Amino acid sequence: MNFVLALTVGVLFGVSTYFLLKRSVVKLLLGVLMLSYGTELLIFMMGDLSERNMPILELGEEPFADPIPQALILTAIVIGFGFTAFTLMLAYRFYFDLRTEDLDQMVEETEVHG
Amino acid sequence: MDRFIVLPLLIPLTTAILAMIAPGRVPRRWVVRTALTLNLAAALWIFATILRDNTVLVTNAGAWPAPYGITLAVDELSALMLTITAVLALGVGIFGDITIDITRERFGFLPILNFMLMGINLAFITGDIFNLYVAFEVMLTGSFGLLVLGDRDNQIKGGIKYMIINLMSSTIFLLAIGLTYGVLGTLNMAHLAERAADVESPGILTILAAMYLVGFSIKAAAVPFFFWLPASYHTPPAAVTAIFGGILTKVGIYGMLRVHVFIFPNEMQHLQWLWLLMAGATMLVGVTGALYQREIRRVFSFLIISHVGYIMMGIGFDSRVGLAAAIFYMAHHMIVKTALFMMAGILEGIHKAKDLHRMGGTVNRAPVLSVLFFIAAMALSGIPPLSGFFAKFALLSAAFSAEQYILGGISLIVSLLTIIAVYRVWHEGFWKPAVDHILDPFIEEIVLERLDNVQRRLIVAPSVVLVGLAIGMGLFANASYELADRIAGQLLDRTRYVDAVLGDYQEEFEAENTLPPTFQVGRE
Numbered sequence: 228m229n230f231v232l233a234l235t236v237g238v239l240f241g242v243s244t245y246f247l248l249k250r251s252v253v254k255l256l257l258g259v260l261m262l263s264y265g266t267e268l269l270i271f272m273m274g275d276l277s278e279r280n281m282p283i284l285e286l287g288e289e290p291f292a293d294p295i296p297q298a299l300i301l302t303a304i305v306i307g308f309g310f311t312a313f314t315l316m317l318a319y320r321f322y323f324d325l326r327t328e329d330l331d332q333m334v335e336e337t338e339v340h341g
Numbered sequence: 342m343d344r345f346i347v348l349p350l351l352i353p354l355t356t357a358i359l360a361m362i363a364p365g366r367v368p369r370r371w372v373v374r375t376a377l378t379l380n381l382a383a384a385l386w387i388f389a390t391i392l393r394d395n396t397v398l399v400t401n402a403g404a405w406p407a408p409y410g411i412t413l414a415v416d417e418l419s420a421l422m423l424t425i426t427a428v429l430a431l432g433v434g435i436f437g438d439i440t441i442d443i444t445r446e447r448f449g450f451l452p453i454l455n456f457m458l459m460g461i462n463l464a465f466i467t468g469d470i471f472n473l474y475v476a477f478e479v480m481l482t483g484s485f486g487l488l489v490l491g492d493r494d495n496q497i498k499g500g501i502k503y504m505i506i507n508l509m510s511s512t513i514f515l516l517a518i519g520l521t522y523g524v525l526g527t528l529n530m531a532h533l534a535e536r537a538a539d540v541e542s543p544g545i546l547t548i549l550a551a552m553y554l555v556g557f558s559i560k561a562a563a564v565p566f567f568f569w570l571p572a573s574y575h576t577p578p579a580a581v582t583a584i585f586g587g588i589l590t591k592v593g594i595y596g597m598l599r600v601h602v603f604i605f606p607n608e609m610q611h612l613q614w615l616w617l618l619m620a621g622a623t624m625l626v627g628v629t630g631a632l633y634q635r636e637i638r639r640v641f642s643f644l645i646i647s648h649v650g651y652i653m654m655g656i657g658f659d660s661r662v663g664l665a666a667a668i669f670y671m672a673h674h675m676i677v678k679t680a681l682f683m684m685a686g687i688l689e690g691i692h693k694a695k696d697l698h699r700m701g702g703t704v705n706r707a708p709v710l711s712v713l714f715f716i717a718a719m720a721l722s723g724i725p726p727l728s729g730f731f732a733k734f735a736l737l738s739a740a741f742s743a744e745q746y747i748l749g750g751i752s753l754i755v756s757l758l759t760i761i762a763v764y765r766v767w768h769e770g771f772w773k774p775a776v777d778h779i780l781d782p783f784i785e786e787i788v789l790e791r792l793d794n795v796q797r798r799l800i801v802a803p804s805v806v807l808v809g810l811a812i813g814m815g816l817f818a819n820a821s822y823e824l825a826d827r828i829a830g831q832l833l834d835r836t837r838y839v840d841a842v843l844g845d846y847q848e849e850f851e852a853e854n855t856l857p858p859t860f861q862v863g864r865e
Binding site (some may be wrong): 248249252255259262263266269272273295296299302303309310313314317318320321324330333336 | 468475478482485492494497498500501504505508510512516518519520522523527822857
């Protein structure tokens with residue numbers, strides 16, 4: 228199981244690197260998303276995968292699963308969600324201005340010197 | 342009394358909400374000004390308490406005992422950063438609420454500024470490394486908002502670069518935190534420092550330290566991760582650039598101090614060559630870029646990068662002298678840089694231009710501003726008796742005592758080039774005769790004509806105070822350096838912080854005559 232997850236994390240990082248090197252704004256966004264998914268999955272693996280009970284003390288059955296990685300992932304997902312929304316808005320605004328999603332068309336307006 | 346350290350979080354949060362619902366421009370301004378003054382008072386009180394009692398203030402969120410809950414802990418370094426941030430926030434708050442245009446203010450300049458301040462303060466206060474990540478994200482969210490607020494084309498373009506790179510840096514930081522938890526089994530900084538010291542430097546901790554280095558140096562804009570900074574910092578209004586240039590990159594430096602100096606002190610010897618190489622390259626690249634630029638705020642943006650190199654160099658010597666010099670330099674840099682960016686904003690407003698070639702004759706038109714700018718510029722380039730001279734002197738003596746002669750030489754050359762870059766700004770912007778020019782087409786300057794006399798004085802007042810602080814740091818250099826040395830000493834001496842945070846936890850285990858469960862690092 229660990230091997231499969233490790234492979235998935237590796238594939239996610241690879242795909243995200245590929246997307247991040249693309250010129251399109253949308254692919255850039257996908258790249259950042261993949262990167263954060265890979266990271267979240269990796270944190271999930273840090274919780275030591277095995278069959279354990281829910282981390283609720285009242286059930287009183289040991290051993291418990293480690294609740295910390297779950298809390299971390301949840302926080303990371305929420306933060307990532309907010310940033311995705313913001314990036315989408317920026318990307319839309321970018322397209323609205325330039326009528327293209329190609330980042331190479333992004334030339335900063337500088338004045339004519341002289 | 343310890344629980345009052347949450348004040349630097351509560352005050353900006355309340356202010357942001359109040360500023361959103363305030364009825365009209367004038368009440369909103371006064372709410373924010375009052376609150377930022379209170380924030381400064383709280384920070385000064387925390388700093389004074391810590392210096393007087395020689396202690397670490399600790400409080401546990403929700404009364405969950407450390408290391409299980411989220412710990413908030415303030416030591417000397419945190420208190421220093423809180424205080425400087427509070428001073429800068431008050432100055433930029435007053436400068437900003439006068440100079441910002443009405444559209445930006447209506448769309449929430451002041452609330453976003455306060456949310457960002459909350460994130461910055463949380464980064465300094467927190468004693469939990471995952472919470473540090475959350476603080477970085479709160480700060481980033483605020484800075485994204487401020488950066489694109491106003492919706493100009495250049496801002497959107499700068500915003501995309503800033504956003505993508507910083508998201509990547511946060512993700513790498515998060516990745517490192519996840520792996521740290523897997524290796525050391527805790528997230529509490531004091532607990533991490535304790536456990537990392539027990540592990541006799543196996544390779545995995547070096548890899549973790551390197552990952553943190555990448556994450557933080559993107560935030561701090563060190564070479565080779567600096568490209569986002571000069572691409573975005575000149576696009577928003579001057580008030581936003583001032584607070585960004587003063588504080589944001591230094592939060593990345595604070596992360597380095599916490600993680601590399603405090604938690605993983607043994608890893609520095611493995612990373613030192615890389616660290617010093619990055620520091621030297623950052624100094625050189627930053628100042629070279631500054632020499633090439635023609636727009637005043639771009640010049641200062643590149644000089645930020647150069648100074649991040651100086652601070653990293655001090656940390657990289659891995660000695661108390663170097664650390665003290667780096668802390669001294671950081672304090673000096675934050676104060677002077679913010680003042681310079683605010684004055685650059687006013688200068689753009691006077692000339693209605695961004696380009697230095699279109700300025701000139703300011704000495705006659707605005708003598709007070711010119712004198713202030715001259716002092717700040719000299720402080721930045723390190724002319725005695727101002728703060729920059731002693732900061733650079735301390736760094737240089739640290740370099741020679743660490744026998745890093747090449748790096749010391751580079752820092753001297755960079756110092757010389759900084760004087761040239763700053764002198765160019767002074768000559769073009771202030772000293773040369775006024776030039777007639779066509780108006781810059783894309784300029785969005787501060788409209789000075791709309792301000793009355795009181796407001797015109799008020800926007801210069803923060804710079805006066807900050808320049809005063811820079812002179813004070815130079816005149817009382819011995820006292821300032823002793824304070825920096827004390828902070829460095831406390832940062833290197835982990836036991837006091839660890840005892841303050843984990844005291845109860847350790848006693849509990851000692852009472853049961855068992856040791857705290859140590860985690861075996863995955864090594865054969």
